[in-house]
Amino acid sequence: MDTSSPAVFVNAELLKMYQGRRVRAVVQVMRNEGGLIVGQSTDGHQLTVKVSQAFPLSHFVEVIGIADGNQSIRAEICTDFGDTYDTLAYNGLCQLANGKFKNLFL
Amino acid sequence: MYGSQFDGGASLFSGGGFMPSQATQTPESSFSKSRGAQGVLPLTVKQISEAYHSNDDKSNFVVDGVDASNVRLRGLVMNKVEKVTDVTFTLDDGTGRIEVHRWVNETSDTNEMALIQNGMYVTINGSLKGFQGKKHVVAFSVRPVIDFNEITLHFIECIHVHLENTRPKVLGGVSAQVQANPISGTVTPRTPVSNQFSSRSSSSGSETDFYKLVLDVFQEPANLAREHGLHVEEVARLLGLPMEKIKDAIDYHVDVGHIYSTIDDNHYKSACNG
Structure with a gap:
């Protein structure tokens, strides 16, 4: 087993704290710009994600990759979560996983 | 063909309840x-x-x-x-x-x-x-x-x-357990214990709380269920406290009869479980 490179649950707010680290976030696709997704994070901010494929508009996409800017992620793995997703619950989990219960995740 | 049939039989055999841990x-x-x-x-x-x-x-x-x-x-x-x-x-x-x-x-x-x-x-x-x-x-x-x-x-x-x-187990939970198990009723009256302790050596209240903390670890249902009880080191690790303090508390509980040593001097179990 290996826990050396975890992917931290983040929203746009938490992303800033993990520059250069591995993160995971869910974004709702607003635009595809050729190798780039512009999407909305679970806390309602705009994020750009460098990807290798396009995703359907308004779909929720989970991105696992490296945080390479305050509002940007370089994706390694993308999973289409479909067109409905409970962003409120996910955002709550981001906060719990970085707060009181960090020791269960990192 | 023969080989594969034999393998099938062997795997059935080993999976079919001939596990040494169960047998013993x-x-x-x-x-x-x-x-x-x-x-x-x-x-x-x-x-x-x-x-x-x-x-x-x-x-x-x-x-x-x-x-x-x-x-x-x-x-x-x-x-x-x-x-x-x-x-x-x-x-x-x-x-x-x-x-x-x-x-x-x-x-x-x-x-x-x-x-x-x-x-x-x-x-x-x-x-x-x-x-x-x-x-x-x-x-x-x-x-x-x-x-x-x-x-x-x-x-x-x-x-x-x-x-x-x-979650720290509340006293109510323990007393419910006491009712369920008549033997433990004689073992876990809380107030006399602390009185007994303070008369034994005049220590602060926080130390009695600490002794109770150690006892609570032994009282947890998962730990009660374990045949050999808990290792001293496990208790220390669970509570994140120094070994000397844990050993001190364990000595006390052994003296009073709350817990007893099992397979060796490092394993202890609550007397609560009968």
Whole structure:
């Protein structure tokens, strides 16, 4: 087993704290710009994600990759979560996983 | 042909209840085991990495003081390798990676595993094993995640179960246990204990609280169920307190008769369980 490179649950707010680290976030696709997704994070901010494929508009996409800017992620793995997703619950989990219960995740 | 038939027979034989651990089990221990059965514990890989072996049983792990032999994990499948008798892959749940083995005996097992591909989110129910210091999971079932909200749910469940298992047990809970077990009624009257203690050596109230903290560890149902009780080091690790203090508290509880030593001078068990 290996826990050396975890992917931290983040929203746009938490992303800033993990520059250069591995993160995971869910974004709702607003635009595809050729190798780039512009999407909305679970806390309602705009994020750009460098990807290798396009995703359907308004779909929720989970991105696992490296945080390479305050509002940007370089994706390694993308999973289409479909067109409905409970962003409120996910955002709550981001906060719990970085707060009181960090020791269960990192 | 003969060879494969023989192999089939051999695997049936070894899987058919001729496990040494069962054969040598005493009636009491199997009783306490069924009583202590926890079902499936939702965990993160990070939590498993910190789980430690309980000393009395080779295959048992403990997380938050609770037996973690059956676990549920949810994450991405990587490096899937199919062999004749089993399928192995790495599960990455974002907190870490762990090896998973799935034995394929029946056609239904093969069909289930054929669906699983690299990059897929899956839910695994399985048993946690340790082999040469390396932990892995032997899965009973591996199923694709269809509703991705389940990923959020899984981690929220991990937090919930962690909270539930680490919550300080309130006195009410212990007294309910006392009522259920007449023998312990003579053993756990709280107030006389602290009086007795303060007359024995005039220490501060915080030290009595500390003694109670140590006793509470022994009183936890999962620990009561263990045949050999707890190792001193486990108690120290659970409470995150220095060994000398723990040993001091244990000496006290042994003197008073709350706990007793089991297989050696490092293992103690609550007298509460009869």
